[in-house]
Amino acid sequence: MKALWLFLLVACNSNAAPPAGxxxxxxxxxxxxxxxxxxxxxxxxxxxxxxxxxxxxxxxxxxxxxxxxxxxxxxxxxxxxxxxxxxxxxxxxxxxxxxxxxxxxxxxxxxxxxxxxxxxxxxxxNVPAKAPMQSSVVGDAKLGAAIYDASCKVCHGDRSFRGEGIHLANPVFLEQASDPFMRHAIMHGRPGTKMMAFGNTLNEKQISDVIAYVRTFAVTAAPKVAQLPPPTGKEPLVIFPGGKQPDWKPRENRYVPVDVVKKAYDEKRAFILIDARPPSDWMRARITGAVSIPYHDLKRLAEIPKDTWVIAYCACPHHLSGDVVDALKKMGHTKAAILDEGINDWHRKGYPMTAAEGVEKPALEPAHDHNHHPH
Ligand code: HEC
Ligand code: HEC
Incomplete structure (x- = not known):
């Protein structure tokens, strides 16, 4: 069994893409x-x-x-x-x-x-499309706020924090989701997930009220978020070249906390920070000095010297960065670890960031557990 599992891992790692299945x-x-x-x-x-x-x-x-x-x-x-x-x-x-x-x-x-x-x-x-229920009942956001606070907020958060449900206050979500789309989700839930059906507990008017309240999360005159230029692939790798090497002892040989990395940053230690997210995110906001080596395009890893510490980060906060660290370890690097809490925690703490105009600090997130239980 163990041998088969190892074989699968090897097969998975050596192919361009994991074989189907x-x-x-x-x-x-x-x-x-x-x-x-x-x-x-x-x-x-x-x-x-x-x-x-x-x-x-x-x-x-x-x-x-x-x-x-x-x-x-x-x-x-x-x-x-x-x-x-x-x-x-x-x-x-x-x-x-x-x-x-x-x-x-x-x-x-x-x-x-x-x-x-x-x-x-x-x-x-394989689900046929269905026209969601339209409603002409106008909602009252004030009444909706009370319902939202009592029945939705714990999972969906608000503008300042995210729960474990989809972040309804996200401006891009609010642009994309129509009222009937939301109504359908609220009435019928999302079977097999934590999103229960409210069709029996909330009437048509109350659902209109909640939707009206959710719409208030969209700030009037949302700041237009610009993007910084795309990575050239020539950005210098090492932050503070010439500095002393950090002396990190990653937990489980894998994780270094945000505050420990920040300390090395303040001491101008020589290390490499890799942003493992798609470059679109790097162009939006990144830790100052981080190079873009996304989990889907690892070419630049070949340039990394083996004697230099590497910290990879993402927003998940372990998954995409974990890919990069695993790839480095396979290449024989021993000094490679994951930024434990991820970039969003670094950003919220007000640590050095290079961000496009209009980018706000990310909303607070629920604690991340280490075993990822599917619903
Ligand atoms: C126990 C947690 C929980 C509660 C309470 C809850 N939700 Fe959800 N909701 C979720 C989760 C989780 C999802 C995503 C499910 C999935 O598809 O995986 C979701 C999905 C949704 C969606 C669909 C969003 C999309 O893009 O697909 C809407 C809209 C929504 N919830 C609104 C509400 C409203 C309004 C309330 C209160 C009346 C509410 N939810 C209460 C957990 C919750
Ligand atoms: C690093 C983790 C991650 C990766 C990788 C990722 N997603 Fe997502 N995706 C999320 C999260 C988290 C959300 C919900 C965000 C929120 O709270 O609003 C989401 C939302 C979505 C939604 C909106 C769902 C809804 O109900 O509104 C779609 C569609 C989606 N992802 C598709 C994809 C596809 C396709 C890919 C690959 C090209 C992908 N995602 C890659 C984490 C990820």
């Missing part, structure tokens, strides 16, 4: 995939396995990391249009670990590739 290592921390993961010819299924399964799970049911939602519940696929799916993938949900995947925004995917993933999700879900 290969389960990703549970909790994914040991999975270390080798570059290049994707090509222009990759199918929707291959793209999904390489780019999305880490968080949304191989079976698309979500929950593999960072409370990523299911992509194939009946109620979601009934009312999520192809355009909703496409836009969610292309633009992501800024401030969460859902990055923008479109090439136009610095991600790895051309529109045609995103379309192949949308088609793959549809085929795996």
């Amino acid at each position: 290969t389960p990703p290592a549970r909790g994914s921390n040991q999975s270390g995939s080798a570059a290049p993961l994707i090509t222009a010819a990759s199918t929707g299924s291959e793209l999904y396995a390489a780019l999305c399964a880490k968080c949304h799970a191989e079976n698309l049911q979500g929950g593999a990391a960072d409370h990523a939602p299911s992509l194939i519940t009946t109620t979601f696929l009934e009312t999520a249009t192809d355009d909703f799916l496409h836009q969610s993938i292309a633009r992501g949900r800024p401030g969460t670990s859902m990055a923008a995947y479109s090439k136009g925004l610095g991600g790895p995917l051309e529109p045609a590739a995103i379309q192949r993933i949308v088609k793959f999700i549809r085929e795996r879900g």
